[in-house]
Amino acid sequence: MVTSTSAFVPHDSERARKATPVWLVPEEGFDRWLEEHAIGYLLLAKANRFTGQQGRVLIAADAVFVGTGDEQDKLISGAAPAHLPHGDYFLANAGDAERSTLAALGWVMGAYQFGKYRDVAEPPVLILPENVDADSFTFIAEAVWLARDLVNTPTEDMGPEHLADAVKAVAGRYKAQVKVTEGVSLLKQNFPLIHAVGRAAERAPRLIDLTWGDKDDPKITLVGKGVCFDTGGLNIKGGKGMGLMKKDMGGAANALALASMIMAAKLKVRLRLLIPAVENNISGNAYRPGDVFKSRNGMTVEISNTDAEGRLVLCDALALAAEETPAHIISLATLTGAARVALGSELAPLYATDDSFAQDITKAGGKVQDPVWRMPFWENYASMLSSSIADINHASDSGFAGSITAALYLKKFVPEKIPYTHFDIYAWNPSDRPAHPKGGEAFAIRALFDVMRERYPQNG
Incomplete structure (x- = not known):
């Protein structure tokens, strides 16, 4: 091999x-x-x-x-x-x-x-x-290949259960703990939107929860979008758009790869990795445009388009992450086509509430050749997410600012007192470039690791 x-x-x-x-x-x-x-x-x-x-x-x-x-x-x-x-x-x-x-x-x-x-x-x-340094070089190289392998694997062999197994395999190397909440247990434990998005699939939706590190160290929580395949739901995608949807778990793949680097480097953090893993399929019990669900934090959410499913599974995970008030929450997701329109396939859009962290990430991206570009949490666009029957509509019906409105939606589930950073990544190279062969790709995680290594030096 x-x-x-x-x-x-x-x-x-x-x-x-x-x-x-x-x-x-x-x-x-x-x-x-x-x-x-x-x-x-x-x-x-x-x-x-x-x-x-x-x-x-x-x-x-x-x-x-x-x-x-x-x-x-x-x-x-x-x-x-x-x-x-x-x-x-x-x-x-x-x-x-x-x-x-x-x-x-x-x-x-x-x-x-x-x-x-x-x-x-x-x-x-x-x-x-x-x-x-051969040791750190090795785990960084392994992380890049891990992210690529996970994204490149077709959904038949990379469904929610396989993604959970991949997390467990990495956890086993570093003695991390993993808890998986699956199927109807999601409803019993108050993850209604993860369940709603994944309930139409044969393979049950689940929330994968990894923890590692000393409980007294700063808490860093990574949240990765794990939509293992996205048909678009009842707002079904066209064939061309659906053809690449095995990569819609690219956020989860990158979050897991970043977690592997943090653990391998023994950084001084209490790490938590949350991956809502689902397939957005179509069947008689699929969720519908116009439905309203109560999210984990109690906010009611109107569904305007079932093809904007990623932010729905993420918001329950973000609400859970916020409950223990970590020092920082970071989400990675293949969230919007609008991000590709804005920045193309090579740049990772970055949204951040902490200016210092955003500056450090941008600088690190240049240093390690893992570029990011800051985008604004432009609050004037929050009105695009208004609903006449619920607290919030999960997606705007406007053709404008799609990546920004998606980021603003996610930000609603993270209290202002918690620094929050979000990456709307592509996780894919559409063609061969030097060092970047066509297929699944690691985005922003080497830059993130570089900053974390500076901020939270090695334990022991």
Whole structure:
């Protein structure tokens, strides 16, 4: 089985001495660079019109050259693995520890292949630079691959019960506790909206609740949208829109991957992970447009569109999270198409009530090449969620500000005294890019982990 650790090994000087060098080549000053470092490859470079263009890979018998363009993309080394046979490679000029770590991570991200249903070739193996912390590098790489694997797995094998099993598997590695509330027990324990969204499916809806860490440490609660498939409910999607809906649990996948990094790093937090896991299906007992449900916190919610189900399962989980007044609540969800219209497929929209945290996340996103972009909780749009028969309508019927109104809806379930951050992520690469192969993707979690590692240093 190919895993993230198949694509790299810790630094080994003797093994690196026999490995193939990988040179990162800038476009600016290319001729000078070639003269200083690799003049023997001048004819090969000219024959292939290689001048260090971003993402271009030039392969010689005894060396590999990766164009870094303007050198802004520190993960550009991820362009190489798809072009290379299995074997040992080392970064010949990666630079200081920060640049080396990103270059190595780019390689491992680019080496990813989803091999659950077919045999995949063994990836080329990178020997980590000596200045890379192999331990933290390993659990970050594993987290990225975990998120991708979960999102890429079709719903037949990644329904609510499978998602619960994935959480239990991660929990078992770090001695975390997991509680699962399932089916009619959701009603008995006051999770009416999670139950309503998932009740039409054969596989019962559930709330997955993981806890880890010292009870006296700051409480950090992650909430991930776990809609394992979204037909749109009675507001059924078209075939094209439904075709990618196995990824609608991408928020849960990313939240679990982030939780795995926090636990592996032994950060000084009391971690809680909440995943409402459902399928939004159609049957005789499906919930309907126009229905009104009382949510966990007592607020009545009018349903305007059953294809806006994610915010419904999240609001019960957010209300539960708020009950113990954690130091911070963070939600990740593949929530709206409007977020893609606003920011496309590569940027994660960020909503935050804590300006300092938002600034730190934005800075970290640039540092670790996991970009986010802050969006506003613009309260003037809250009136779009008004209802004539309930406390709130869960979705606006306007074509405007869809991601913002969804975020405003979620914010209603988190008291103002609790810092709240929400990411409306895509969790998918629509096409291949260096370090980002087509398919499921980890969004914002490396940036989040970087901030948390600074704020809550390792326990013990």
